Amino acid sequence: MCASVSSTTRSTHGLRDAQRPLLDYVSAALPVGALAGISVVLFVACLSFSLNSLDGYRLPAVALLAASLAAITVHARYEDRAWDRGAIVLLASTALAGAMLSWLPEYAYGHSVNGLVHRSLFTAIILLAVALPSMCIALFYVLGATPTARDRSWYPLLVLPVAAAFGAYGLILARLIEKGAPDLSWHAVTGVYSSQLVGSAIVSESGMRNYILGTLLLIAMTALIALPIGIGVGIFVSEYEGWLARIVGFSTAMLRAISVFILAVSAVSLVKWVGEDDSTGPFSNLIRGVYTDAAGFDHPTKGSFLTAAMFLSLLVIPVIARATEEGLRSLPRDIREGSTALGATDGHALLRVLLPWAAPNIMTGLLLGTAEAAGSVTVLLFISGNGQYGVGPQHESTSLAYLIFDAGRGTNTFKEVMGQYQFSAALLLLCITFSLTIGSLVLRQKFASRYRAGISYE
């Protein structure tokens, strides 16, 4: 902000006193109007994250922005009789932005791949870049052009990008609800997809039950596998010194950096390796999954829920380990010493003091990690099936992600029968991950008040 602060005495304006009051009101109204105008411009810019085209709004937005800035400049002139440097810079950049935006169609049509989206994004970025500082200056004058107002006029820069992100998220959510919610009937969530050849006709059933249950089972199994291992690794890295602990800590950090697609490929190769002899032995069944037909014969499938959960837990273990480590490290040293001085063994201290203290961190790590894994379930599409064989540790794995993906891409029958649920499935998946995230926040509070007596030592 480089606006000059106005003086409260405005004696020499070369205007007759009788004319002053009206002009004062007009001048005071100018920044308010500018603020409103810039807000509209910002709204349009944010809207472009969900609109495919901003073409219709572009020129009016730039015109409104320029008018708003002109209003601020006039106001500054009237108050101070000096040029507001900030407003001048912004006027110039608005002119530049206008020029860029009018040149943009040429550029975008030249690069026709997703030209529309491309252009809207550019428009949005240019508008945001000019409108945000303008809003700060407008706010400065609306707040009364004092040093305190100068500090507070930074708010739009800090708040609006976050608000824009939330706005975009909200619009996506609204779209999902609009398209997905009407299809959520009782039949939709309890029915089971199946497709059979009866005679020469294909008889199929629709329903998402197995995908919902599959997602929940995957989350539960992933959490069960990842929790003890993650806590163990966290304890080892935080409590034991030496090269082994350092190596384990480093490897866990590296595990976080591994691409999820490497995990997917590993899962596929494990299933392939186990299935090379096409056997249906107990171990093979556990890894590949098994389906018993009506006649009692076992058939191998593409990969079991257990395998999927094992690979997903590789995503969650580092998160839990890190959370555990941080929780343990945040325990004040004098509490630790208090336990040692009472003749407690390290094991007793771990169970009674350290782990309860770290519990809020561990819970957050578990739920956030699991929510992330629930979203990353997509990478296991290679070993997922369409869920018609049921849900259980040894059954063929499936999830809502499979439905979302394959309802648009899969075999014709599946697309015809389940295509209608694509948006409903996305909505359900979003609800599940969202409740995990909310749950983690609530549990963190609860554990913190229970095991840390609500008092933070930081």
Add this chain to the structure above:
Amino acid sequence: MSLNGRAIVPGPGAFAIKGLRVAYGATEVIKGIDMTIAPGAVLAVVGPSGCGKTTLLRTLNRMTAGSARISGQITLDGDDIHKMDPVLLRRRVGMVFQKPNPFPMSIRENVLYGVKAQGGSKKSAYVDIVESSLATAALWHEVKDRLDDSALALSLGQQQRLCIARALAVSPEVILMDEPAASLDPTSTAELEDSIIGMKGAYTVVVVTHDIEEARHVSDHTAHLSAGNVVEFGETEVLFGAAKSAETRAYLGGRALAAANR
């Protein structure tokens, strides 16, 4: 003083220190100390900051930092403490820290923490252990109606007395205190001093303090440390009345004089 429900009621322990030297890296903090600590008495260790008081105290229950190099011999009732399992040593030698450090649990759980950690006590004895140790620490009447409240809700002075009760609950032979009144107000300090005096006879108490008046008030013996050496060690009355060393006279007297002038 006996604690109900404990199968063994050990008597107060006697420390004997011979040629103790402690160094952190190249810095020697304790430069050869010989001292015997009488069982059942209160020993005050006084001296200027950085003279090695706290290091001496922490050497006695083997809670010095990992980098400390220790030579010389310390025995507790004749057993070399460096040949004992440190966990077993700390069960015989309790400690109270400079800053109150209750666990984030209820008052009752705080008192029972060491008891449960060490095992061996029957659950039926817990009620008596809680009452008697809180009573000895002069805290029972203030908290008897809210034993299940969080210990962190207590005032700092109460927290410190809870830490004493916690140390007493496991019937140690010796209690080490590292400037226990450092973060307390005058009223809490007086209450704390009363509870230290109440422990005489049943426990050996070693208390490190900056407060000369406190040392004079609570202790039977006083050791004056300076730059890692014992300047003078003897009965408190003798030391405060007619110390042999000029340095001790100046230290104790100077502080007393400063207090009188205040």
